[in-house]
Amino acid sequence: MRREYGIFHRIDWVMVFLYLALVLFGWINIYAAVYDESQPSIFDLSQRYGKQMVWIAAALLLAIVTLAIDPKFFSQFAWLIYSGLIGVLILVIFIGRDISGARSWLHIGSVAIQPAEFAKMATALVVAKYLSKMDLNLKKVQTWMKATILILFPALLILLQRDMGSALVFLAFILVFYRFGMSGLVLIALVAMPVIGILALLINKLILIGILFAGAVFFYFMTQRKFRHLMIVLVIFLGSVGYVFSVDYAVNHILQPHQRERINVLIGKTSDLKGAGYNVNQSLIAIGSGQILGKGFLHGTQTKYNFVPEQSTDFIFCTVGEEWGFLGSIVLIVLYLILFIRILTVAERQRSKFCRVYGYSVASILFFHFAINIGMTLGLMPVIGIPLPFLSYGGSSLWAFTILLFIFIRQDAYRLELV
Amino acid sequence: MEKLYLNRKFIILGLFLFTGIIFIIRLFYIQVMAENYILSANNNVLRYITQYPARGLIYDRNGKLLVYNEAAYDMMVIPREVKAMDTSEFCRLLGITVNHFRERLTQARRYSSYKPSVFESQINRENFGALQEKMFMFHGFFVQPRTLRSYSYPAAAHMLGYIGEASPSIIAQSPYYKASDYIGISGIEKSYETELRGRKGMKIRVVDVHNRDMGSFQEGHYDTISLPGRDLWSSIDVDLQILGEELMRNKKGSIVAIEPSSGEVLCLVSSPSYDPNLLVGRIRNHNFSLLSADSINIPLFNRALMATYPPGSTFKTVNALVGLQEGVITASTRFGCPGGFALGNGHVVGCHDHAGPLDLEESIQHSCNTYYCRVFKSILEKDGFYATDKDFNIWRNHILSFGLGKRIGLDLPSELSGNIPSSAYYDKYYGKNRWRSLTVISLAIGQGEVLVTPVQLANMTTVIANRGYYIIPHVIKGVGQPDSVNRTLMEKHFCTVDPGYFDVVVDGMEKVVLAGTATNARLDSISICAKTGTAQNPHGDNHSIFIAFAPKDNPKIAISVIVENAGWGASWAAPIASLMIEQYLKGEVKRSELKERMMNGNLIKP
Structure with missing residues (x-):
């Protein structure tokens, strides 16, 4: 009895309200995006907005159920949940149905489920479980190799389902690893690789190698200039040079023409507005035409008349940009940032390391989705x-x-009881 | 141990904030700074549908319809909507080959698979009738009505002109015209383009990504209504025009008739001509190249405005008036004619047999060359033998005041100015003070450097008919309604010869027909005043020239007729002018034998 009364007071309402705000805002934007004058009711179950209402109701039910489960359950059954989902992911590869090129959907009756979405949660649990082991040596490389295997395993299975986007999200855990002790070099390498890769495609390779060499010399003189440092800098430099050439080779000889086209469009080398660049161009037009105040709820034309593809799913931000304008977009971005910061803050106050790691995983996964998705609609990220x-x-x-x-x-509600 | 990494919390926090700020900066750029996205968005969803107004009609002076619009149909196609169909039947109905069909469809697809493009333009009514029944069988094709110009009479082609699609240079100059819009290219269609075309309207529709109509934009708030083109009333008498073209059949030359009191052009014949219906619709390009390739007849050349001829003896009327005005002769001045005028260097300006000595009236009646050489010599030596330059300019200014040597400014494009040589020209040719009256004596009889267009010649006749002034000739007398043309066009342009001097010249011109060089132009009960001309020219036989007006008092018609390489003025031009005057003043031609003879004369050597 005391417990039931307690959870109402103990849960973090900031996160709950932010969650509810985002979900409701999503719902009315889906309504605007696929608005059909002949089906004006937002509760019409034959339309996407009607269905989303059902999903939201189910989600709220799931939230309540989740809040009712014993908090120790998640750390104790982390491996089981993880293993179960790995099993489902393997199952999907064989019995899943192809939807727009990816075989990532499992049909249970009339409901289609995408197990990859749940795999992130399972991986977050198992990563938290692994990193909170008492005898873990955070200095050892093997520790992080094992942790990486934990995230690579589901990522590869999802890749086999030809769902590259969902697989890439597992990179979010690198942020978590970094926070809990993995070398910062990995993070730097992860940031440097795409930057160098893009430069390799855009500018003369000799100039790029010259820049890399200058950087290597600079870093060497920053260190104590021992032989060991020279070796490390040299290896990294040579590795980068090799990487530059292999990126060039991979893009020009290994990738399919349409993939190469997408990359060229992204880095601004070509603008194929009818082909690969169509999505991003239409997305920019929709958002850009919203201007400062937006066109108003239901008055958007680009999304309503289907100029933007996938306007209710991956490109939902276009509807926000078009109908709510610059101000509405800022409000949404700020809402997300507050949520992320809140999660980080709450994670830092956990006494249990499992909870801390898990909190960081939640923030990182949400952030990754946010950054890639909105970055894509703004033409800053690949599609x-x-x-x-x-x-x-x-x-x-x-x-x-x-x-x-x-x-x-x-x-978090029971952080004081959990150690 | 773990506390070691506490600062990493801020790095991750920083990364989150950094990303958010990048997004906001990017949003600021595309939503607040850049303006092209709103344009692109409008291009996406807004379709501007042009409403083409009907082009104005053209009537003749008696209200007979000359030019009207006929419906034509463009076959349009939206490639993505084309479904499997009976292609051979479709091609048969449209009168095209299957290969042509494939070619056009590929072309249309290349332009856009979901926007309509013209598949076959200007299908005629007969083909459309057959097609219309079966259009339901051909998905993706639809018919868009358009109008074509149509002409009630196969006449007045040069004056009416034709329309065609606006050229890229016109589109670049004028924001009104878009590709495939029609514009007047010659004749009235060109000079009255603004009145005839009306104003295009614009409907703005909203479409979705599949180009489906989703309704009007903002309840039609920004739509504009098209204004129909205004009808024109021409001053042309189409019966007179047709007679003129028939009389000029197989002859090169021109007939221009003007109502002296108003400057209204009654007919504007340029021969050889063509049927204006040839330059309409799909057959236009083909026929146009045929017509422009005809280098013998040059049918597209508007002789009435653009051909220049020596006026020959018709010019004597004006020289007589200038002589009277300058006081070098009077009505009773007589000169003998020894069969020619000796130039003193062994050359003689010849004259034909006639009694003498002649007074002014008789000199016109008999067209005496000697008389006019002496008149002209007197004009140029009025201030002494060496004042040629000064006196020549006085003479020239008189001549210019008759509307010669410059564009008259009638309401048709492409008029030429003819030529009245200036003293500067002779200075350049002979050297300053190295030419005298005798050097340029051929101007006395309308030969030499003087060149006039048929319309200038008719206008000069108008000045004589009006005893001293002309009104700028015009072919349109009403815009929107009959007789509503701008009255500033009716301003009288007086020549520099006083009205009092005209009577004697007019009397002489009357005698030309009664008992002079053109007795075959006589018309019972109507007094015609006229002057013959026989213009020597470097292109072959003499041109037959005739100017006339009638009746003598209160003239209703002034006319110039030029028949190229036809010999004496009296041979062809005089009877033709007489028949034209008869038609106009009496409404019909009774002298059918003369008419037949003139019509059947073939002066174009094969």
Whole structure:
């Protein structure tokens, strides 16, 4: 009795309200994006907005169920949940149905589930479980190699489902690893690789190698200039040079023409507005035409008349940009940032390391989705089809994000009891 | 141990904030700074549908319809909507080959698969009738109505002109015209383009990504209504025009008739001509190249405005008036004619047999060359033998005041100015003070450097008919309604010869027909005043020239007729002018034998 009364007071309402705000804002934007004058009711179950309402109701139910589960359950059964989902992921490869090129959907009766969405939550649990082991030596490389295997395993299975976007999200855990002790060099390398890769395609390779060499010399003189440092800098430099050439080779000889085209469009080398650049161009037009105040709710034309593809799922931000304008977009971005910062703050106050790691995982996964999705609609990121958390149309992603977040809220509510 | 990494919390926090700020900066750039996205968005969803107004009609002076619009149909196609169909039947109905069909469809696809493009333009009514029944069988094709110009009479082609699609240079100059809009290219169609075309309207529709109509934009708030083109009333008498073209059949030359009191052009014949219906619709390009390739007849050349001829003896009327005005002769001045005018260097300006000595009236009646050489010599030596330059300019200014040597400014494009040589020209040719009256004596009889267009010649006749002034000739007398043309066009342009001097010249011109060089132009009960001309020219036989006006008092018609390489003025031009005057003043031609003879004369050597 005391417990039931307690959880109402102990849960972090900031996160809950931010969650509800985003979900509701998503719902009305889906309504605007696929608005059909002949089906004006937002509760019409034959339309996407009607269905999303059902998904939201189910998600709220899931949230309540999650809050009712014993918080120790998640750390104790982390491996089991992880193994179970790995099993489902393997199953999907064989019995899943192909939807727009990816075989990532499992049909249970009339409901289609995308297990990859839930795999993130399971991986977050198992990573938290692994990193909170008492005897873990954080200095050893093997520790991080093992942790990496934990995230690579589901990522590769998802890649086999030809769902590259969802697989890439597992890179988010690198941020978590970094926070809990992995060398910062890995993070730098992860940031440097795409930068050098893009430069390799854009500018003369000899000039790029010259820049890399100058950087190597600079770093060498920053160190104590021992022989060991020279060796490290040299290896990194040579590795970079090799990388420059292999990127060039891979793009020009290994990638399929349409993939190469997408990359060229992204880095601004070509602008193929009818082909690969169509999505991004239409997305920019929709957002850009919103101007400062937006065209107003239901008055957007670009998304309503289907100029933007996938306007209710991956490109839902276009509807926000077009109808709510610059001001509305800022409000949404700030809402997300507050949520992320809140999760980080709450994670830092956990006494249990499991909860801390899990909190960071939640923040990192949500952030990754946010950065790639909005970055894509703004033409800053390649077109990678992953949903915008809580806003995009779709049951699986909404439920998975809900469970992901509410497990954390649940744990936080009992942070004082959990060690 | 773990506390070691506490600062990493801020790095991750920093990364989150950094990303958010990048997004906001990017949003600021595309939503607040850049303006092209709103344009692109409008291009996406807004379709501007042009409403073409009907082009104005053209009537003749008696209200007979000359030019009207006929419906034509463009076959349009939206490639993505084309479904499997009976292609051979479609091609048969349209009168095209299957290969042509494939070619056009590929072309249309290349332009856009979801926007309509013209598949076959200007299908005629007969083909459309057959097609219309079966259009339901051909998905993706639809018919868009358009209008074509149509002409009630196969006449007045040069004056009416034709329309065609606006050229890229016109589109670049004028924001009104878009590709495939029609514009007047010659004749009235060109000079009255603004009145005839009306104003295009614009409907703005909203479409979705599949180009489906989603309704009007902002309840049609920004739509504009098209204004129909205004009808024109021409001053042309189409019956007179047709007679003129028939009389000029197989002859090169021109007939221009003007109502002296108003400057209204009654007919504007340029021969050889063509049927204006040839330059309409799909057959236009083909026929145009045929017509422009005809280098013998040059049918597209508007002789009435653009051909220049020596006026020959018709010029004597004006020289007589200038002589009277300058006081070098009077009505009773007589000169003998020894069969020619000796130039003193062994050359003689010849004259034909006639009694003498002649007074002014008789000199016109008999067209005496000697008389006019002496008149002209007197004009140029009025201030002494060496004042040629000064006196020549006085003479020239008189001549210019008759509307010669400059564009008259009638309401048709492409008029030429003819030529009244200036003293500067002779200074350049002979050297300053190295030419005298006898050097340029051929101007006395309308030969030499003087060149006039048929319309200038008719206008000069108008000045004589009006006894001293002309009104700028015009072919349109009403815009929107009959007789509503701007009255500033009716301003009288007086020549520099006083009205009092005209009577004697007019009397002489009357005698030309009664008992002079053109008795075959006589018309019972109507007094015609006229002057023959026989213009020597470097292109072959003499041109037959005739100017006339009638009746003598209160003239209703002034006319100039030029028949190239036809010999004496009296041979062809005089009877033709007489028949034209008869038609106009009496409404019909009774002298059918003369008419037949004139019509059947073939002066174009094969």
